[in-house]
Structure formats: structure tokens, C-alpha cells
Amino acid sequence: MFIKNNTVQLADGYLNKTPLFQFLLLSCVFALWSAAAALNDVLITQFRSIFDLSHFASALVQSAFYGAYFLVAIPAAVVVKKTTYKFAILLGLALYILGCLMFFPASVAGTYTMFLAAIFCIAIGLSFLETSCNTYSAMIGAPNHATLRLNVSHTINAMGYIVGLLLGKYLIFQEGVNVEQMMASLQGAELEAFKMQMLQQTLAPYKWLVGVIATVAILIAVTEYPRCKAVRGEQQTAPSFGETLSYLIGNRRFLKGVVTQFAYVGMQVAVWSFTIRLALELAPGMNERDAANYLLYAFIMYFLGKLVANYLFTKTSQENVLQLYSTLGFISLVYVALVPDFSAVWVAVMTSAFFAPCWATIFASTLQAVDTRYTETAGGFVVMAIIGGAIVPVIQGAVADAVNMQLSFIVSACCFAIVFSYFMAEKKHKQSAEFLALQPE
Incomplete structure (x- = not known):
């Protein structure tokens, strides 16, 4: 190994301090999977026009993507448990590269199903990455800074969304071209040639991603990473999967966290999936590249x-911050659903600020409700909750088809209400625990 680890691991799996280079390199992986997720939002708009899809059918891009998380999260957690976090990360990056390469035959075949298969393969790799990296980021340092570390990693994750969207905007969408209008004006051989040209453009961002992913994988491979797994005594054996499952099912705080993560991811994916479409519907004549700006x-x-959330975490509890964010987010999404003018697009844009600390804080808070013996598998179940990103957008898409695009955002508003109720319950739980701790024995 070229880059050594100089930390001391504690009995519970946490470290005496955070190894800075290892942590920053690990956090870069967070940006890689968010870039892929951002490209999905571009692909939904592109595929809906090229393949003449309904809002419901175009949302299947997210179903393929997040459905893979649901299927693979527990196998990924088993890999982490049997091997190391580092091995699972490298395996995830290799599968990510394979999925990107599948876009090349998909663009030649020119079928929606082939593209969904490529997206599904990418998501399998990303499931390994999220299952390992989220838990690892929380563990790679002192336990009292676990939530802060995870939020820092997800701040870098946010930068990946920006980069992925820019790649999609400039490499997939053509300047000044409205694909839907162009296709309506063409027919026969010209129409088929235009479709193939548009599909070929989907390859460009994935060529760039392959190079970046390979570079990060090489750096991780030559870097020594700590194990960050709880040390067991001589008489203590690792819990079986059945024992772990029984424990987690009986842990109500854990289950509430999983449900909340399901609702949050579904809401985030749904809002971002339909932001471009909302702008196009409220401003007829706008082209896809301009709409992508929103x-x-x-x-x-x-x-x-x-x-802002990272700063607020230093001033007050995470529960107070998340209750504030989810309240403002709920109000914003109700506005998007009910106010019939273009200001709704700007409010939808603003709502993303209130998404910011949700995933990392829900993840860390849910793991804190679990005994460290079950951490790896528990992390896998929380990642399985990403299936919300496969279900909620489809529900919102069905509402958009049945009623209208704007009113469909009420589905996401309901999800924000679930986030609020979770953190209200967490605050009450911690206040009760603090009160009991102060009572004389």
C-alpha cells in the first residue's frame, strides 16, 4: 500500500481519529453515484421524447435504478460483513464501470429496454457503494462525530449532482433544440435517423465517467483503509442473519428510520425527476437544455x-434542524402543487435546499438505534429503503398523467410530512433518555 493508515481502532469499530486522506477519497465516491443519479433526470426527459413515453413509463428509469438498490443492498451488506468495506467499494466501482460500458450496445440497439438494463447494472454497482460507503463514513472516526462526517460526505455528494447535470445538459441536450417538437416535424427515415442521433448523444457523459471511476478505483486500491468493525471477544460469535433480522424487526426506532428513508428518497427522486418536465409544461416553447437549468x-x-445545515448542526440538535427543514419543505411542495404559474418552478428549485441534510441524518440516526454487532446488515436495510426512489416517482407520474403535473407534487409533500414526524419522535425519544439518565438509581 502506498498510503498508510495511522489510526487506532476502538472495540466498537470506530476510530480514535479520522484519517483525513482516506476520508476525503471515500467522500469522492459519494459524488460518483450522485452524478449517475443526476444523469437519470436528464435521461427521463430525453427518453420520454424519443420513445414517446407517458410520465408513468418514463419514470421506469428510476424504477430500474432504485429497484436494483432494493435487490442488491442485503447481498452487498453480506459482502461487507464477510470481507471489508474496501473490497465492497472496489467491487461496486467495477460494476459501475460495466454499466456505463453497456450504454454503447444500448445506443446501437436503440431500445428503451436495453437502456434500462444498462441503468440497472450501474445501480447494482451503486448499491454496493452506498451500502458500504454510508456506513463506513459514519464509522471512520470518533463516534460522536458520525453524523457530521456523513453530512460532510454528502456535501461532496451534492457536488456530484451538479457535475452530473452539467454533463447531461451539455453532452446530451442540443442547444436550441426541442426534441419533442423536432420529432413532431419529421417522419419516416428522417425521424429514425434523428432518434438514433439523439440516442448516440447519451453515450458522451458515460465515456467521461468511466475514466474518472477507474482513477478513483486505482487510488482506493493502493490506499490502506481501516476495517472499522466491532471487535468480538473470544466467546462472542458473529450474529447469524436470522438473529440479526429478528433483532432489527423488533427494533421500532430502526423500522421507523427505514420507512422515513423510503419516503425521503422517493420524494427527492420524484421532485428532481419532474422538475425539467414542470418547467417545460409551464413555459411552452422552452427547449430541454434551457429547462435543465432549473x-x-x-x-x-x-x-x-x-x-447551512452543517453550520446549524453546530448550534442545535439534528432533530431541531430536520424539523425546521421538513416544515419548510412541506410548505414549498404544497405551493408547487397548488399555485398555477411559473413561480412554482422556482419554489420547486428552492425545495432542494430543504432536502439537503435528510439522507445522511436519517441514515446516521437509524444506525444509532442499532447495536454495533448488527451495523453492517442494518446499513444494508437502510439502503434497501432507496426503493422509495423506484416507487414514489411512478406514483407521482401516474397522478401527473391522471390529473396534471403540478398537482402530482402533493405526493412528495406527503413524504416530507413523514420526515417531520420521524424527527419529532426522535427528539422525544432522546429527551426521555436524557431525563431517565438524570434520575438517581
Whole structure:
């Protein structure tokens, strides 16, 4: 190994301090999977026009993407448990590269199904990355800074959304071209040639991603990483999967965290999936590249929201911060759903700031409700909750088809209400625990 680890691991798996280079390199992986997620939002708009899809059918891009998380998260957690976090990360990066390469035959075949298969393969790799990296970021240092570390990693994750959207905007969308209008004006051989040209453009960002992913994988491979797993005594054996499952099912705080993560991810994916479409519907004549600017602004707000949240975490409890963010987010999404003018797009953009601390804080808070013997598998179950990103957008898409695009955002508003109720319950739990701790024995 070229870069050594000089930390001391504690019995519970945490470290005496955070190894800075290892942590920053690990955090770079967070940006890689958010870049792929941002490209999905561009692909939904592109595929809907090229393949003449309904809002419901175009949302299947997210179903393929996040459905893979649901199927692979527990196998990924088993890999982490049997091997190391580092091995699982390298395996995830290799599968990510394979999925990117599958875009090349998909663009030649020119079928929606082939593209969904490539996206599914990418998501399998990302499931390994999220299952390992989220838990690892929380563990790679002192336990009292676990939530802060995870939020710092997710601040870098926010930058990946911006980069992914820029790649999609400039390499997939053509300047001054409205794909839907162009296709309506063409027919026969000209129409088929235009479709193939548009599909070929989807390859460009994935060529760049392959190079970046390979570079990060090489750096991780030559860097020594700590194990960050709880040390067991001579008489203590690792819990079986059945024992772990029984424990987690009986842990109500853990289950509430999983449900909340499901609702949050579904809401975030749904809002971002339909932001471009909302702008196009409220401003007829706008082209896809110009409409993508609003999603870019949303990702910038997401990044800024993380910076503000990280500061607020130093001033008050994470429960207070998340209750504030979820209240403002709920109000914003109700506005998007009910106010019938273009200001709704700007409010949808602003809502992304209130998404910012949700995933990392829900993840860390849920793991804190679990005994460290079950951490690896528990992390896998929390990542499985990403299936919300496969289900909620489809529900919102169905509402958009049945009623209208704007009113469909009420689905996401309901999800923000679930986030609020979770952190209200967490605050009450911690206050009760503090009260009991102060009572004389």
C-alpha cells in the first residue's frame, strides 16, 4: 500500500481519529453515484421524447435504478460483513464501470429496454457503494462525530449532482433544440435517423465517467483503509442473519428510520425527476437544455442547503434542524402543487435546499438505534429503503398523467410530512433518555 493508515481502532469499530486522506477519497465516491443519479433526470426527459413515453413509463428509469438498490443492498451488506468495506467499494466501482460500458450496445440497439438494463447494472454497482460507503463514513472516526462526517460526505455528494447535470445538459441536450417538437416535424427515415442521433448523444457523459471511476478505483486500491468493525471477544460469535433480522424487526426506532428513508428518497427522486418536465409544461416553447437549468439551480440549492445545515448542526440538535427543514419543505411542495404559474418552478428549485441534510441524518440516526454487532446488515436495510426512489416517482407520474403535473407534487409533500414526524419522535425519544439518565438509581 502506498498510503498508510495511522489510526487506532476502538472495540466498537470506530476510530480514535479520522484519517483525513482516506476520508476525503471515500467522500469522492459519494459524488460518483450522485452524478449517475443526476444523469437519470436528464435521461427521463430525453427518453420520454424519443420513445414517446407517458410520465408513468418514463419514470421506469428510476424504477430500474432504485429497484436494483432494493435487490442488491442485503447481498452487498453480506459482502461487507464477510470481507471489508474496501473490497465492497472496489467491487461496486467495477460494476459501475460495466454499466456505463453497456450504454454503447444500448445506443446501437436503440431500445428503451436495453437502456434500462444498462441503468440497472450501474445501480447494482451503486448499491454496493452506498451500502458500504454510508456506513463506513459514519464509522471512520470518533463516534460522536458520525453524523457530521456523513453530512460532510454528502456535501461532496451534492457536488456530484451538479457535475452530473452539467454533463447531461451539455453532452446530451442540443442547444436550441426541442426534441419533442423536432420529432413532431419529421417522419419516416428522417425521424429514425434523428432518434438514433439523439440516442448516440447519451453515450458522451458515460465515456467521461468511466475514466474518472477507474482513477478513483486505482487510488482506493493502493490506499490502506481501516476495517472499522466491532471487535468480538473470544466467546462472542458473529450474529447469524436470522438473529440479526429478528433483532432489527423488533427494533421500532430502526423500522421507523427505514420507512422515513423510503419516503425521503422517493420524494427527492420524484421532485428532481419532474422538475425539467414542470418547467417545460409551464413555459411552452422552452427547449430541454434551457429547462435543465432549473434542475441545475436545484442542485446548487441542495449543496447550499447542506452547508447551512452543517453550520446549524453546530448550534442545535439534528432533530431541531430536520424539523425546521421538513416544515419548510412541506410548505414549498404544497405551493408547487397548488399555485398555477411559473413561480412554482422556482419554489420547486428552492425545495432542494430543504432536502439537503435528510439522507445522511436519517441514515446516521437509524444506525444509532442499532447495536454495533448488527451495523453492517442494518446499513444494508437502510439502503434497501432507496426503493422509495423506484416507487414514489411512478406514483407521482401516474397522478401527473391522471390529473396534471403540478398537482402530482402533493405526493412528495406527503413524504416530507413523514420526515417531520420521524424527527419529532426522535427528539422525544432522546429527551426521555436524557431525563431517565438524570434520575438517581
